[in-house]
Amino acid sequence: MPNSERFLNKLGIAPSLHPPQDWEVIPMMPLRGMLIFPHMITHLDVGRDRSINAINEAMENDKNLLFLAMQKDPQIDEPGLDDIYDVGSVVLIRQLLKLPGGTVRLLVEGLYRARLMSCLQDDPFLLAEIEPLNSYRGEDPIEEEATKRILLAKFDDYAKNSKRVASETMASIVNISDPDVLSDLIGGQLNLQQEERQELLETLDITERMANIIGLIDKENEILEMEKNIANRVRQQMDKSQREYYLREQIKAIQIELGEGDERSAEVERYRKKAEEAKLPDYVMERFEAELKRLEKTPPMMAEAMVITTYLEVILDLPWNKASEENLDILRAEKILDEDHYGLARAKERIIEYLASCCLKNNLKGPIICLVGPPGVGKTSLARSIARATGREFVRMSLGGVHDEAEIRGHRRTYIGSMPGRILNGIKTAGVNNPLFLLDEVDKLGKDWRGDPTSALLEALDPEQNNTFSDHYLEIPFDLSKVMFITTANMRSEIPRPLLDRMEVIEISSYTEEEKLNIAIRHLVKKQLLEHGLTADQVKFTNAALRAIIRSHTREAGVRELERRIAKVCRKAGRDIVAGLQPPFKINVDNLADYLGKPRYIESKLKHQPQLGIAIGLAWTEIGGEILEIEVQTLPGKGKFTITGKLGDVMKESVQAGYTWLRTIGRRYGIPDNLEETTDLHIHVPEGAIPKDGPSAGITIATALCSQLSGIKVRGDIAMTGEITLHGKVLPVGGIKEKLLAAYRFGIKEIILPAENAKDLEDIPPSIREKMVFHTARHMDEVLELALVKDKPQATAK
Numbered sequence: 001m002p003n004s005e006r007f008l009n010k011l012g013i014a015p016s017l018h019p020p021q022d023w024e025v026i027p028m029m030p031l032r033g034m035l036i037f038p039h040m041i042t043h044l045d046v047g048r049d050r051s052i053n054a055i056n057e058a059m060e061n062d063k064n065l066l067f068l069a070m071q072k073d074p075q076i077d078e079p080g081l082d083d084i085y086d087v088g089s090v091v092l093i094r095q096l097l098k099l100p101g102g103t104v105r106l107l108v109e110g111l112y113r114a115r116l117m118s119c120l121q122d123d124p125f126l127l128a129e130i131e132p133l134n135s136y137r138g139e140d141p142i143e144e145e146a147t148k149r150i151l152l153a154k155f156d157d158y159a160k161n162s163k164r165v166a167s168e169t170m171a172s173i174v175n176i177s178d179p180d181v182l183s184d185l186i187g188g189q190l191n192l193q194q195e196e197r198q199e200l201l202e203t204l205d206i207t208e209r210m211a212n213i214i215g216l217i218d219k220e221n222e223i224l225e226m227e228k229n230i231a232n233r234v235r236q237q238m239d240k241s242q243r244e245y246y247l248r249e250q251i252k253a254i255q256i257e258l259g260e261g262d263e264r265s266a267e268v269e270r271y272r273k274k275a276e277e278a279k280l281p282d283y284v285m286e287r288f289e290a291e292l293k294r295l296e297k298t299p300p301m302m303a304e305a306m307v308i309t310t311y312l313e314v315i316l317d318l319p320w321n322k323a324s325e326e327n328l329d330i331l332r333a334e335k336i337l338d339e340d341h342y343g344l345a346r347a348k349e350r351i352i353e354y355l356a357s358c359c360l361k362n363n364l365k366g367p368i369i370c371l372v373g374p375p376g377v378g379k380t381s382l383a384r385s386i387a388r389a390t391g392r393e394f395v396r397m398s399l400g401g402v403h404d405e406a407e408i409r410g411h412r413r414t415y416i417g418s419m420p421g422r423i424l425n426g427i428k429t430a431g432v433n434n435p436l437f438l439l440d441e442v443d444k445l446g447k448d449w450r451g452d453p454t455s456a457l458l459e460a461l462d463p464e465q466n467n468t469f470s471d472h473y474l475e476i477p478f479d480l481s482k483v484m485f486i487t488t489a490n491m492r493s494e495i496p497r498p499l500l501d502r503m504e505v506i507e508i509s510s511y512t513e514e515e516k517l518n519i520a521i522r523h524l525v526k527k528q529l530l531e532h533g534l535t536a537d538q539v540k541f542t543n544a545a546l547r548a549i550i551r552s553h554t555r556e557a558g559v560r561e562l563e564r565r566i567a568k569v570c571r572k573a574g575r576d577i578v579a580g581l582q583p584p585f586k587i588n589v590d591n592l593a594d595y596l597g598k599p600r601y602i603e604s605k606l607k608h609q610p611q612l613g614i615a616i617g618l619a620w621t622e623i624g625g626e627i628l629e630i631e632v633q634t635l636p637g638k639g640k641f642t643i644t645g646k647l648g649d650v651m652k653e654s655v656q657a658g659y660t661w662l663r664t665i666g667r668r669y670g671i672p673d674n675l676e677e678t679t680d681l682h683i684h685v686p687e688g689a690i691p692k693d694g695p696s697a698g699i700t701i702a703t704a705l706c707s708q709l710s711g712i713k714v715r716g717d718i719a720m721t722g723e724i725t726l727h728g729k730v731l732p733v734g735g736i737k738e739k740l741l742a743a744y745r746f747g748i749k750e751i752i753l754p755a756e757n758a759k760d761l762e763d764i765p766p767s768i769r770e771k772m773v774f775h776t777a778r779h780m781d782e783v784l785e786l787a788l789v790k791d792k793p794q795a796t797a798k
């Protein structure tokens, strides 16, 4: 930049200086990245040999003049003519100073513009032949004046904005009236690009030059404005972070005053140490650190601090890499399963197979066991036993009534008080990452507008993706692949389909009386005595008493109620001992009522005699098999049909189907054709208050109808089950084992069942099977043949 003070002294003479008219020969010096406008005084440092030679020449020839022109590329050391702009300026050397190291400092004054015409020599210095150039004024003085004023105003703005122009310089410039000098001086003050400077130098029309400068100043002003904005923004940010820093320091100071500051850093340190001890995996540690940093910044009284610490605790509590040692000894497992549970041979066998295959593959990839059966048959306790057998921790989670995906998978941390879902909670409780996780009652899962928990469960159960199970609260994936999941359900049909697809169902059916008795003797009595602090010597149950409890005090598929009754006896015995009565107490059939009160269930005594219009059916309910006596009555009337006993739609349709079939073959049994005109029918199934449904009473209803309408009695010692079609075919039904056990309990030894159900007889314990007679039937004709009494009709239908 030119030294403004110096050239200001010169201002007075500059306008009077006119370039000579003729060509001249002057030593020449190329400039790198700068040029000298006429009227400008400035310093130059010169180092290149040719340039120093040129200066020496100028000084020696007494003229002290140099032609200066700018290099096109400042990088070139020895430029040729092509590398130099051909318009430059002639300057007067006013001072020369030799600096150490051979460089020379010049003070030069720009005199006039000139064009390089030719170069007469280029060694030892460049010698140029130049043509002086005259600036010229435009034809319109008003335009010139207006442009000048605008230029001055703009420059004023620029000077204020840029703070690059000293105020004295500004004051002098304002006083210059010659537009030629003015434009050159202003051009010299601006911070311009090389090409822009060169263009100003080459513009000889003064008005045009001023207009150019106005454009350049505008651009410059814009840049300055932008620079100012950016600087402002930076300053604001600085201010903000400084403010925060200051406030934080204040908080720290306050905390220290309150004695809290140390606590906070001690707390953070404690967490850090715990995390190191817990050997969290890297990806968990990263997150943990980030949260710790947040905690450090949060004042302790803020709710947010609580949220963060709870989160940190959860991370620390989870067993990221803690596992219990598994026991893979199959023989030992088998022994433990047998120890804990009586019977259940098939279920145990399947479980052992499953364990063996896991053991062979050395992973748990494969279907998940689902234990399905009526209540109280030992599903939950069997799962517990598997945990014991495999040396895994046991966690149980009941899915009954879980509606919400968030219950399984947690709430996002945006909710105050949010926690991880039940799966991770279970793992946390287990304290190891390879527990046996029992998902109890998958068939009771809810599903509504709150979301479908099935999808979250699927993710947890699917061996392909559960190694990165994501919990909404935790947000870091957790590996569930080492967890052994087992599920239970009462009804297979109620298990959500996608879940069922991934499961291997192991059915556990109801117990027979014999099995219940054995379970009571081997397990339940012992367990309850222990629980009530009694010994086997103090309280003894006779087998007959246990059998009586099973028969008259419970009615169930499993043994839960039975266990409760035994517990009740133990409680009473315990009380008696405390009251001073002397053990041992022997519980037998005679004194059972003292402990349990009157029998709850009195078996409705079946007559076992042939009856008119009554057939014995077999039903399956959740608590086991039942006997159903289906009754039909006829009344004089006009073909009205009444059905009572809380029958569901399917069962009502069975009634219709049976009746239709009967009308088609009625003649064979002497049933008149004109029933619609003479007879009303009433069908009833006791016990009337209990809802019943399903197609399996089809053949029983048809048999009862046929008997009542034909007047032929039905045998009272035979029970039946099966669905009927319009053409009288007998279709297979479910729950055969439970149904047959119920029949056996009621003393019925002869059974009619669909031919296709014959295979189910294998499930019946041989001890019972041998005492019963089974008839299979494909068609209603066979059923009637078996069920109706062979004697002559005793009465004719009305």
Ligand SMILES: Nc1ncnc2c1ncn2[C@@H]1O[C@H](COP(=O)(O)OP(=O)(O)OP(=O)(O)O)[C@@H](O)[C@H]1O
Pocket: 340, 341, 342, 343, 344, 373, 374, 375, 376, 377, 378, 379, 380, 381, 382, 488, 489, 490, 519, 523, 524, 558, 559, 560, 563
């Ligand atoms: N075969 C058996 N041997 C010994 N105890 C048994 C057997 N079956 C069931 N029990 C006992 O009966 C009780 C009830 O069993 P559990 O709670 O496992 O039934 P559940 O099948 O899970 O029933 P729910 O479907 O209602 O959950 C338990 O105390 C269990 O130990």
Ligand SMILES: [Mg+2]
Pocket: 379, 380, 381, 440, 488
């Ligand atoms: Mg259970």
